[in-house]
Amino acid sequence: MAGSNPNAKPMDLTLKVWRQKDRNSAGQMVTYPVKGISPDMSFLEMMDVLNEDLLRKGEDPIAFDHDCREGICGMCSLYINGRPHGPERGTTTCQLHMRHFKDGDTITIEPWRAAAFPVHKDLVVDRSAFDRIQQAGGYVSVNTGGVPDANAIPIPKSIADKAFDAATCIGCGACVAACKNASAMLFVSAKVSQLAMLPQGQTERKTRVENMVAQMDIEGFGSCTNTGACAAECPVGISLENIDMLRREFIYAKATSESL
């Protein structure tokens, strides 16, 4: 494991950051030099250093999303050097460390780009489209009662594992940011397949996929053309298999559901 290295040389970097006053303003890339960045800092800590510097100068700090900084909440975003969450695979921006960059590097930082994710300010985008898709069907509404005894509901381990893998989606939106069509299929499919695989999700199995796909289209996400960019950039490794499962669920629901 790479621990703290007292000999690590501080880095000087040039950042090119998207600045945008608010939703209705036009934005632009602005260049900022940052000095003395420790390779042990996370990317967001590096942004904190820049913001403190901006505050000292009386300038407006750069707005960016973050919360847990442990890679589990899905709040951080940032399109770093042309990749969502930066160049490392399976990593959220908060878990991306500056040791992956070199002294003298120029780093571009942009917000997620999608019509369905309008920019609030600077690097902060409005991801409430994901919430509305979830509200359209990403839940189990039958009363499941108290906590059942372990193994009282028979679920094969292979299915439980797959459902859990799908459930690890943190809803960060990197899939949308990576996709050339700004498609939300990886996110929606993770939510659909997670519940479709489990017995608790059967009651709403057909309406769920129909309503979530309909909401996805209403929000203005693009269509999936199977480029695989989403899964390649997903920080938690959601698999493309989920998208194929969504298609099976969609076809099955459309062929057999009660809704005309």
Place this chain on the structure above:
Amino acid sequence: MNWFTKTFSSTVGRKIVMAVTGLFLCSFLVVHLIGNLQLFRNDGGEAFNLYSDFMAHNGVIRFMEIILVLGFVFHIYDALVLTRLNKAARPIGYVNSHPEENSSWSSRNMGLLGTVILVFLIIHLWNFFVPARFEANGGLERVMIEDVEYHNLYSAVVLAFQNPIYVAIYVISMIALAYHLIHGFQSAFQTLGLDHKKYTPFIQKFGVAFSILVCLGFAIIPLYFFFLV
């Protein structure tokens, strides 16, 4: 909207139409290529002319021709609708983007490749189909085979492929088609939800082999007539 139009106007539904028509068009390529192999029989085009006469007059083939046109129409129409939608889904692009790190070039350029194929298709129909079927664009010469008069499509093929520009257009278009199919073939199965560890690795390998072999088969024809006949 009823459930049917709702299904096939959703982004997932439109892709299902793309996949089904795409695989159908792949089956057409196989039939077309097998027919073309008659060109290589060293008989002055007799077998090829008889074959093309059969294709022009057989009732089943004529019916399938209508289905084929519909296949192209739906494939192209949904491609246009989806492309417009996909462009609208990202009105402001990135200043710095490296999609080559996460996806293949052909998977990101299906529209461009498809457009090259469409332009080729128009040239190709103008070269051979229009003269043969409609007697337009100069029509075709006649040839006698066992005292019966046939269209000499073979001589039109030989003539067209003496032209280096046509040969270049045909070969380049087949390269575009190969890249279109390398992504499209396996993508179609994914779009239909046909994904399983039992057969997906086979579909992916078969798709690449299919794309290369079929397009190579087509591309050899203009090269053969240009250099060897």
